Amino acid sequence: xxxxxxxxxxxxxxxxxxxxxxxxxLLFIDRQLIHDLHxxxxxELRTSGHVVRYPExxxxxxxxxxxxxARKLADIPPGEMHDTVAGLEHSARQLGFxxxxxxxxxxxxxHIVGPEQGITLPGLTLVCGDSHTSTxxxxxxxxxxxxxxxxKHVLATQTLWQRRPRNMRITVAGRLGFGVGAKDLILSxxxxxxxxxxxxxxxxxxxxxxxxxxxxxxxxxxxxxxxxGARSGIIAPDDKTIDYVHGRPYAPSGPKWDEAVAYWRTLPxxxxxxFDKEVSIDARVIEPTVTWGNSPQYTVGINDVIPDPSSAxxxxxxxxxxxALAYMDLKPGMPVSEIAVDKVFIGSCTNSRIxxxxxxxxxxxxxxxxxPALVVPGSGxxxxxxxxxxxxxxxxEAGMQWREPGCSMCVAINGDMLSPGERCASxxxxxFRGRQGTGSRTHLVSPAMAAGAAVSGHFTDIRKLGR
Amino acid sequence: MEPFSRFxxxxxxxxxxxxxxDQIIPARFLRRPKDDxxxxxxxxxxxxxxxxxxxxxxxxxxxxxxxxxxxxxxxxWGCGSSREAAVNALTAxxxxxxxxxxxxxxxxxxxxxxxxxxxxxxxxxxxxxRAQLHQSPGASIDxxxxxxxxxxxxxxxxxxxxxQMDKLRLIKGLDDISLTLEHQSAIEVYxxxxxxxxxxxx
Numbered sequence: 001x002x003x004x005x006x007x008x009x010x011x012x013x014x015x016x017x018x019x020x021x022x023x024x025x026l027l028f029i030d031r032q033l034i035h036d037l038h039x040x041x042x043x044e045l046r047t048s049g050h051v052v053r054y055p056e057x058x059x060x061x062x063x064x065x066x067x068x069x070a071r072k073l074a075d076i077p078p079g080e081m082h083d084t085v086a087g088l089e090h091s092a093r094q095l096g097f098x099x100x101x102x103x104x105x106x107x108x109x110x111h112i113v114g115p116e117q118g119i120t121l122p123g124l125t126l127v128c129g130d131s132h133t134s135t136x137x138x139x140x141x142x143x144x145x146x147x148x149x150x151x152k153h154v155l156a157t158q159t160l161w162q163r164r165p166r167n168m169r170i171t172v173a174g175r176l177g178f179g180v181g182a183k184d185l186i187l188s189x190x191x192x193x194x195x196x197x198x199x200x201x202x203x204x205x206x207x208x209x210x211x212x213x214x215x216x217x218x219x220x221x222x223x224x225x226x227x228x229g230a231r232s233g234i235i236a237p238d239d240k241t242i243d244y245v246h247g248r249p250y251a252p253s254g255p256k257w258d259e260a261v262a263y264w265r266t267l268p269x270x271x272x273x274x275f276d277k278e279v280s281i282d283a284r285v286i287e288p289t290v291t292w293g294n295s296p297q298y299t300v301g302i303n304d305v306i307p308d309p310s311s312a313x314x315x316x317x318x319x320x321x322x323x324a325l326a327y328m329d330l331k332p333g334m335p336v337s338e339i340a341v342d343k344v345f346i347g348s349c350t351n352s353r354i355x356x357x358x359x360x361x362x363x364x365x366x367x368x369x370x371x372p373a374l375v376v377p378g379s380g381x382x383x384x385x386x387x388x389x390x391x392x393x394x395x396x397e398a399g400m401q402w403r404e405p406g407c408s409m410c411v412a413i414n415g416d417m418l419s420p421g422e423r424c425a426s427x428x429x430x431x432f433r434g435r436q437g438t439g440s441r442t443h444l445v446s447p448a449m450a451a452g453a454a455v456s457g458h459f460t461d462i463r464k465l466g467r
Numbered sequence: 468m469e470p471f472s473r474f475x476x477x478x479x480x481x482x483x484x485x486x487x488x489d490q491i492i493p494a495r496f497l498r499r500p501k502d503d504x505x506x507x508x509x510x511x512x513x514x515x516x517x518x519x520x521x522x523x524x525x526x527x528x529x530x531x532x533x534x535x536x537x538x539x540x541x542x543x544w545g546c547g548s549s550r551e552a553a554v555n556a557l558t559a560x561x562x563x564x565x566x567x568x569x570x571x572x573x574x575x576x577x578x579x580x581x582x583x584x585x586x587x588x589x590x591x592x593x594x595x596x597r598a599q600l601h602q603s604p605g606a607s608i609d610x611x612x613x614x615x616x617x618x619x620x621x622x623x624x625x626x627x628x629x630x631q632m633d634k635l636r637l638i639k640g641l642d643d644i645s646l647t648l649e650h651q652s653a654i655e656v657y658x659x660x661x662x663x664x665x666x667x668x669x
Contacts, residue, residue: 017657018650024632026650028661030668037497050644056669065498080498124668131549131573147551147577149643157647159654163630195485196543196569229546231572256667263667295485295546316541316590320484413494420518432489432547434513 004270006167007236008202011142011267015125023164029057031119032154033128035110036062039087041129041152042095050156057158058097059119062088063109066406067415068376072103081414108379108405111135111349115219116379118248122237122264127154132349132429134225138218139245140237140267145226166276168201168230169269172209174283179463181359182217183351183427183446184289185209186224187299189281195297198230201277204269205235209283215244216355223350224429227296236268290336290459291431291444293324298431300336302449302461308332327433328441329421336459339443342422344373344400344454345436346447348410351427352378354385356447360427361391363451363462364398373400373454374416376408400454412436425453468582470640471612474563476536478608478620479527480597481511486540487547488574490514492556494548501555510556531604536560539596539608540567545574554581564610566617568593579633582640584610586617586627596620612638 005013018026034041045052052058065081073089076082085102092099100106100113107113111132114120122140127133129151136143146160154160170189203225210218218235225233235241242261245251252260287301298321300307309321309332325332330339346352346360357377375395377383383405386392392402409416410428412435418424420439427450428435431442445453452462483490496509508516514525522528527535538557544567545553554577557565563583568590570578578585588596599620600606606620612634617625635641647654662669 018653020632022631024630026647026654028654028657040500048644084498121668129549129551131547145549145573147549147554147573147580149551149577149580153643153647156644157654158658159647161632161643161647195546199543199569199572226547226573229543229572252667260667263665295487297485316484316594319482323483411494413497430487430489430547432487434493435489438493438513438518 004272004274006269006273006275007140007204007267008142008167008232008234011123011125012164015142017159024161025164026159027125027162029127029154029158029160030124031126032058032151033110033114033119033126033133034058034060034088034151035128035130036065036084036088038129038148038151039084039091041148041155042091045152045155052095052097052155053158055095055097058155059114060088060092060097061100061107061110061113062102063407064411065414066102066404068403068406068408070102071404073101105380105384108382109349109352109407111223112352112378112382115139116248116381118245118251121245121251121260122241123267127160131226132223134231134233135219135223135349137222137225137232137234138215139241140235140264142232142234144231165202165232166200168198168203168277168279169275170203170205170279170281171207172205172281172283173207174209175212176209176283176286179288179448180286181446181448182213182220184286185283186221187289187291187296187444188286190224190228190296191299192281193228193279195227195295196229198225198228201230202232202234203228203230205233210235211238214355215240216353219353220350224296227429237264288446288449288462290449292328292330292336293321294327294431294433295320296429296431296444298324302336302459304336306330306332306334306336337461338458340423340458341371341425341443341453343371343418343424344369344450345409345424345426345428346373346450347376347378347408348428349378349407350429351447352376352382354382356427357382357386357391358389360447360451361394363448363465364400364455365394367398367455369399369454370457371454374403374409375400376403377405379405398455409436412440425450425459468640468642471563471582471584471637473609473611473613475607475609476563477532477534477605478537478539478596478600479532479535480600481526481538481540482597484541485543485546488545488550488553488571489547491545491553492550497550497552506555506559510560529604536562537608537610538562538565539593539600540565541593542568542590544570546571549573549577551577551581554578554583557583566593566596579636580643582637584612584637586610588617588625588627592625
């Protein structure tokens with residue numbers, strides 16, 4: 001009889017092909033997702049004398065290099081972006097793997113498309129050459145981001161060498177308050193764990209506040225796991241997960257569905273499973289949250305003030321905080337609600353699902369944006385759904401831009417970007433220096449908080465906007 | 468991949484906590500091919516160059532550190548994006564090792580897979596070495612991977628830990644795919660059973 005195991009260990013163990021004494025395991029990979037920035041992998045693989053072993057386990061969609069005004073390949077002007085998107089499409093045609101092209105409604109950000117199509121399933125191993133691959137953990141899938149050498153390794157062998165990580169459990173008790181959502185929760189978690197606190201760990205999120213979240217909200221949580229240093233953030237599959245997956249195009253059906261569900265029911269961590277580290281969070285004390293620095297760990301509540309670096313516990317943190325304040329042009333003691341923004345971005349693999357757009361639209365409805373705002377749905381299907389609910393009109397009537405799906409201003413290499421010194425309320429995942437354009441200043445917030453900033457011109461407590 | 472056993476070079480102190488891979492190489496360079504002749508300039512680009520292309524006074528631009536091939540960094544070096552281009556930018560500058568108290572997980576493995584040795588030392592040790600490098604610009608550090616020892620600019624020795632398989636990869640300059648294909652028959656047996664027992668996946 002095997003001893004008690006965690007959710008992560010159960011999936012990991014099932015996929016071990018070879019394990020060395022050193023603790024390195026060769027894992028079988030069920031699915032690989034790939035986006036445009038990896039289009040050169042196929043030529044490089046060929047040059048090194050290898051072939052794509054299982055094209056049917058590879059799924060592609062371009063997202064990083066998609067201009068959000070483009071509806072088809074021909075709309076992208078000649079140059080780097082066009083070559084990148086066309087390069088991926090060409091390899092897909094040549095090698096026969098699934099590719100959701102720019103003109104296909106199923107196209108979008110790779111981490112939105114995987115779950116939406118049922119490519120992401122509980123109990124699988126899934127990798128992608130993108131650090132936000134942790135997103136798929138929300139469905140109880142063992143997923144993590146890899147580098148491009150590893151991408152080619154998986155293409156050639158359908159396996160990957162991994163060291164067994166330690167296990168951390170983050171238990172979120174209680175219920176999130178009114179106006180407080182998954183984004184506020186994960187920012188608070190990163191603040192508590194620290195940007196490097198999860199390094200070397202696989203995180204499992206549990207507790208009543210996690211169970212209460214929708215699958216979309218859970219994806220926001222898993223998505224930002226990498227910002228706490230951990231590659232993988234997983235949530236046990238439950239009835240909500242199974243309902244979410246049911247009937248999706250690439251999900252199993254008929255007798256295979258029953259077989260899958262029977263397996264998925266065995267996945268949750270055993271009651272007496274041991275975690276190397278346990279973290280407890282109280283959902284009830286979390287406020288609508290804003291980041292102020294250049295690491296997602298630097299968060300404050302909407303009614304707080306900018307912290308003073310002299311409060312830092314060590315010299316390195318103090319220096320980091322001081323340099324962030326200078327870069328962000330903020331002063332200690334300044335109320336967060338007095339920070340004016342130049343632009344608003346609602347989108348990214350963190351917050352571009354239908355629920356995110358609904359939350360933003362709820363705030364915008366009947367109001368006008370007072371600063372330029374960009375709304376970028378996560379996929380063609382999210383866009384269609386939003387349009388069928390009239391959300392696009394709420395945004396456009398408020399003077400906001402409603403665009404085609406893609407990564408857009410989260411990574412800012414598709415033409416959507418800030419000018420040097422501009423400040424943005426952004427629903428994305430990284431407030432790093434220059435992330436949204438050279439010299440850009442990014443504050444990470446929830447979709448509702450971004451919408452609140454769009455209609456106010458500064459950060460505002462959305463709970464006071466009276467809805 | 469160039470094997471790594473023992474290496475001495477000028478070391479560059481980088482005093483930036485949480486230096487993410489967006490700093491190491493800004494995203495706008497990610498579509499460039501690895502053999503782009505300008506690749507060396509992409510490393511820490513926005514810290515090293517102004518918008519008009521002129522150089523800042525960032526440490527890497529100072530004459531004594533220009534030939535630096537080892538970086539000594541602060542906590543959480545290479546956090547954030549999985550972009551392997553961050554390591555390509557290091558190798559384009561012939562950097563063979565990075566010493567830091569903690570690394571982003573993905574960046575760490577990307578380093579190993581490209582023959583760049585990531586060395587974890589204590590935060591206080593890194594701080595001490597960086598201070599010495601500031602005091603004696605152009606000073607060298609020696610790294611002996613076989614014995615897992617870093618010798619600082621003043622000769623002080625620091626022992627470091629490294630996963631034995633990573634060590635082997637670096638010392639032999641092994642390519643992962645060939646290493647894995649040695650297990651081809653185990654993979655085939657595994658796959659056959661796995662596909663038979665998990666038909667719902669395929």
